[in-house]
Amino acid sequence: MSAHPWRRVLVTGGAGFVGSHLCGRLLDGGCDVVCLDNLATGSRANVAELNTRPGFRFVRGDATDPTAWRALPGRFDLVLHFACPASPADYLRLPLETLDVGSTGTRLALERAHADGARFLLASTSEVYGDPLEHPQRESYWGNVNPNGPRSVYDESKRFAEALVTAHRGVHGTDTAIVRIFNTYGPRMRTGDGRAVPTFIAQALDGMPLTVAGDGGQTRSLCYVDDTVDGILALAASGQPGPVNIGGADEITMLELARRIVDLTGSASRIRFVERPVDDPCRRRPDTRLARELLGWQPQVDWTEGLKRTIGWFSRSVAA
Numbered sequence: 302m303s304a305h306p307w308r309r310v311l312v313t314g315g316a317g318f319v320g321s322h323l324c325g326r327l328l329d330g331g332c333d334v335v336c337l338d339n340l341a342t343g344s345r346a347n348v349a350e351l352n353t354r355p356g357f358r359f360v361r362g363d364a365t366d367p368t369a370w371r372a373l374p375g376r377f378d379l380v381l382h383f384a385c386p387a388s389p390a391d392y393l394r395l396p397l398e399t400l401d402v403g404s405t406g407t408r409l410a411l412e413r414a415h416a417d418g419a420r421f422l423l424a425s426t427s428e429v430y431g432d433p434l435e436h437p438q439r440e441s442y443w444g445n446v447n448p449n450g451p452r453s454v455y456d457e458s459k460r461f462a463e464a465l466v467t468a469h470r471g472v473h474g475t476d477t478a479i480v481r482i483f484n485t486y487g488p489r490m491r492t493g494d495g496r497a498v499p500t501f502i503a504q505a506l507d508g509m510p511l512t513v514a515g516d517g518g519q520t521r522s523l524c525y526v527d528d529t530v531d532g533i534l535a536l537a538a539s540g541q542p543g544p545v546n547i548g549g550a551d552e553i554t555m556l557e558l559a560r561r562i563v564d565l566t567g568s569a570s571r572i573r574f575v576e577r578p579v580d581d582p583c584r585r586r587p588d589t590r591l592a593r594e595l596l597g598w599q600p601q602v603d604w605t606e607g608l609k610r611t612i613g614w615f616s617r618s619v620a621a
Contacts (some may be wrong), residue, residue, distance in 0.1 A: 305331065307327075309332065310332045310333070310381065311335045311381065311419075312383060313381070313382050314382075315337065315343070318487075319383060320336070320343065322529075323534075326530050334356060336359045338362075339363040339364070341391075365401045365409070370409050376418075377419045378417075379422070381537070389494075389495040390494050403462040411475060414477075421477045421478070422477070422536065423466045423479045423480070427546070427548065429459050429463065431444045431582065432447075432582040433584065436586060440588075467479075477542060478543045478545075479543035481548075482533075483524060485548075486524070498558070498562075506615060506616060509570060510570055511570055513559050514575055517555045518555075521552070522548050527602060528602055533547065535598045545595065546587035546589050546591065547587075549587075549600055550586075559572055561604070
């Protein structure tokens with residue numbers, strides 16, 4: 302793999318699902334990587350293999366705590382801010398912590414990046430579009446978000462973080478970027494985090510009914526984690542400020558996703574319909590024109606291959 306243009310990188314939330322894949326990719330590219338994570342939703346297991354590799358350092362600390370930042374030695378060339386509960390089960394369990402890391406955590410990360418003269422990248426989300434009235438969603442779309450609903454702690458945390466990044470860039474000239482990540486899937490997802498792919502796979506492997514919310518007609522456009530990481534690093538290296546959507550191009554209903562997973566696992570599981578969560582978006586698909594034009598990025602891993610890899614990882618994890 303080609304070398305990355307950074308010598309030393311900080312990844313907040315680096316023991317999480319996407320964060321740990323980013324840490325590995327950066328190490329592969331010759332970077333020294335510091336992972337800052339309080340393990341509220343991340344896991345030491347996600348970085349266990351990375352801990353054996355030269356150039357990697359895990360620091361347990363909270364991105365909202367100034368003392369954690371003071372404990373990080375040296376200068377960074379790139380700061381990737383991924384610390385935040387990202388699944389419904391997590392941010393509904395940790396609502397105040399989710400808001401804190403989007404506000405205080407983002408501010409502290411920006412201050413460190415500015416002081417070091419580093420490039421800064423915020424991991425934002427498709428959730429800033431809420432239950433969108435525009436389809437597919439362009440970066441210029443302002444969204445349709447319920448500011449008082451149960452999902453608002455995550456939606457508004459990311460929306461505020463984007464505003465903070467934009468203001469810091471305008472006031473201080475900080476070199477910033479915003480990536481809006483759409484539903485990503487792959488190895489290291491947690492079965493209990495409430496997201497569709499790990500939930501369906503775990504249920505199928507256990508021979509349990511797959512719990513599809515509502516009538517299953519709501520859509521998502523999922524992107525395999527390797528492709529998501531490619532897009533994130535392409536934006537970081539580009540100098541573009543964003544926001545830029547990174548996500549899959551193929552829209553699928555949740556019912557069809559459940560059926561595909563049943564087929565790929567060879568499971569005898571049936572479908573069971575359950576109550577749909579409040580403010581669950583009806584349709585979700587990114588317009589990725591900017592990513593193609595500015596970054597030369599588009600997904601490479603198709604549905605079948607991505608789901609097979611993910612199912613294989615879950616199967617091995619269960620066997621272990």
